[in-house]
Amino acid sequence: MYLNPGEEYSITEVANRIGASVKSVHQEVTRLVASGLLADRxxxxxxxxRAVEDSPLTRPLTDLLAVTYGPLPVLTRALRGIDGIEQAFIYGSWAARYNGEPGTVPADVDVLVIGDVDPDELDDRAREAEAVLRREVNIRRLRPATWKRQEDPFVVTVRSRPLVALHLIPEGSAA
Structure with a gap:
């Protein structure tokens, strides 16, 4: 709920999404409502x-969840192991929020992949990430030569704004 503030969910919907019983979710929701972290109707x-949006805890909880369960870890897992990716970044409004720029919660996540990669595979991975994140994931692929060109308008714009690197090298591998 904190990754999608402003959205409401039924107890059954929450139970189905997290794979828990309705009874357990009902008990936990009751505790979280009593503590002021969730609101219900x-x-x-x-x-x-839904998440309580005007609590002093809202921003820290959202930030914690975004780092541990949000686009960064989900997209890292989704893209790791694809042949041909040289670099990958989250850019746009999600990267701006991640870097502390104020604004509304982004409705989508923009991803830039640099490399010679099969676009169909990127589309498949984007759809998988969308199912987890419950928001649109747009992956744009650039060839390495295009990423190096300083005069390309898209490259200039993306490089001038916040970028969040996806570290796709498996842990324990030499880089």
């Missing part, structure tokens, strides 16, 4: 819950 027989 009834709509018919459903109990809808």
């Amino acid at each position: 009834k709509v018919g027989t459903s109990r809808l819950v």
Whole structure:
């Protein structure tokens, strides 16, 4: 919920997404509502819950979850091991928020892959990441020569804004 503030979820929806029983989720939601971390409301027989957005804990919790479960680790796992990737970055509004620029929670994640990579494989990996992140993932591929060209308008724009590198070398490998 903290990765998607402003969105509401039913208890059943939360249980299904995290693979827990409805009873367990109901108990935990009750505790989190009592502690002020979640807000709830009834709509018919459903109990809808959402993150409390005006708490002093909201930003730190969102940041922690973004680092541990957000686009950075999800996309790193999704792209790791694909042949031909030389570098990969998250750019755009998500990278700006990650680097502390204020603004609304991004609706999508923009990813730049530098290398000679099969675009169909990148599309497949983007769809997999979207299923986990529950937001659109746009992967743009550039050939290494294009990334090196300082006069390319797209490259100039992307390089002038925050970038978050995806470290795709498996842990324990020599780089």
